[in-house]
Amino acid sequence: MHRPELVCPAGTPAGLHAAVDAGADAVYCGFQGPTNARNFPGLNFSPREMEQAVTYAHDRGTKVLAAINSFPPAGQMAAWKRAVDDAVRFGMDAVIVADIGVAAYTARMHPDQRLHLSVQAGASSPEAINFYCREFGVRRVVLPRILTVAEIKGIHAQIPCEIEAFIFGNIGMMAEGRCSLSAYATGQSTNMDGVCSPASHVHYLQDEGGNLKSLLGEFTIDCFTCDESAGYPTICKGRYDTEIRTGYYAFEEPVSLNLTPLLPELMRAGVTALKIEGRQRSRAYVAAVVAAFRKAVDACMENRVPDMAGLIALTEGHRETQGAFGGRKWR
């Protein structure tokens, strides 16, 4: 069995140091601004920080991947081109793109730069993936979180590039790169502004009894009683009154993806890289999750069963799922 690359998130230089020190094979991170899909206040890297981060990681044998995976609005391509140019100049090991124009620019201006296709591209069929490989020389595809392991295995047999699959972290019920729920509520696009549920539009109200209401823009997303675990204020994880039911998680519950039990299957299915979600999370999260999956991957390589009980404390709503990977069909 091929040893997979463990690809880990970092939202700040401190997060990158934590990921590298915890045993990441590669760390993915983005520049400040809308060029990446985690454009939150206080997050991401200035060009100077990115250059230093690359040096830190490379000195320790870890790759750094540039997430430039949002979609430039019309006439605003300059920031995305600058991000690609900086990533190449700093010697980043791959550029992760979603937009066809950014992919074309990278392939044309920097033909030797390794190119990965972001999950945001939503390429889930061999035909789509082969198009990106043929036209832009994409070397790896990050698969959308809507496929079963059997489907991943089938795709692997029909494409010329590597496969990267999410194994842990936030998961929503959406068509990756096409979701407009947050944009509907806030006016800011997840895919072009790089932020789902922008913090500036999120409000929490807790009453004296400890009951918590979370709002996105003018919409109430959920109400948690004082003894309930809370979740992220994303519309796809909201609880609604519908014609069918009241207080109903109409799309998806607050839950995190955890594919630890499926790691051996994923590795046998031809997955080259295992991805941990969470650039918006803290350094403590990165250190804990990366260390746990470092041990887990190493254990799988030695046919041992990994112990991952500690990770439940870091999951949304204190619940975890295998999502579509385990065969789940959304409503």
Added chain:
Amino acid sequence: MNADSVDDARFLPQPGAFRDVPRMALAPVPLFLLQPILQRIVAGVVRCHPELFIRLGEGVGKRFLIDATNLPFVMLLRLDPDRPLLRAYRRGQLPAHDGRIAGSLLTLLDLVDGNTDSDALFFTRKLVVEGDTGAVVALRNAMDDTEGRLADDVVSGFGPLTWPAAQVLAVLREIRRRCQ
């Protein structure tokens, strides 16, 4: 300074009983005695971590109500490199603020030290955030990027009070360690 430097851990309050200790111990203390210490803390943040303000971005100058729920007072924090402020207020006299961050004293210390994930604390309802969420998120990320050095760096600038301040910090961390 780490937990090992606490001279004799046998005399530390046990974690469960610790919850009300800060409130009881500090209730009789006049706030005017605390204000110079708090101002020294925030001045230390400005001195030791000027990079924090770059990451804080639009959060610079915002007023954060730091509510350690087992203290008899709240603190108003304004991270402004030119006019930093950390000031205590009695609970019945809450000052105007842009955002509120509430949790137990040990939970908030854990966040400053970067030992725990704030999202996980939020999920488990141990951390409460209200008001300007954008400013609070920026503050969280800016503090997280100090790699857990913030408290030690600030304490190291306490001059003649460095040793006792470091002892207090070490005791709190030891209690927190026992709570885990």
